[in-house]
Amino acid sequence: MILDEATSSLDTVSEQLVQAALRPLFASRTSFVIAHRLSTVLAADRILVIDRGRLVEAGTHDELVDQGGLYKTLYERQFKPERSPTVGLVTA
Incomplete structure (x- = not known):
């Protein structure tokens, strides 16, 4: 399929x-x-990462995150929340 x-x-x-x-x-x-x-x-079971028509990484999700390559970068962009700026934060 x-x-x-x-x-x-x-x-x-x-x-x-x-x-x-x-x-x-x-x-x-x-x-x-x-x-x-x-x-x-x-x-x-297996993820193939293709960049500009070329196979650049292959493995499971955990393996690809551990490799620290393109997959990890894409994963972090999609799943890690952005930090809110603290501009103008006043504490007493």
Whole structure:
């Protein structure tokens, strides 16, 4: 089965519902999921990271985060909250 950005235009709740419905199908066959949203592939057995048409990284989510490469950078951009500036903060 090949899914190409199957949940890209869905909100987070709808994406989770679709992923839950597809999970049993993934268990019984080879599936390729093409996605920019990393939440779509976090539980994949193997993630391939392609940059400018070239395979640059491969592994599980944990392996790719530990490698500290492009995947980790993208993961942090998508999942780590931005820090709010403290400009104008007054304490007594």
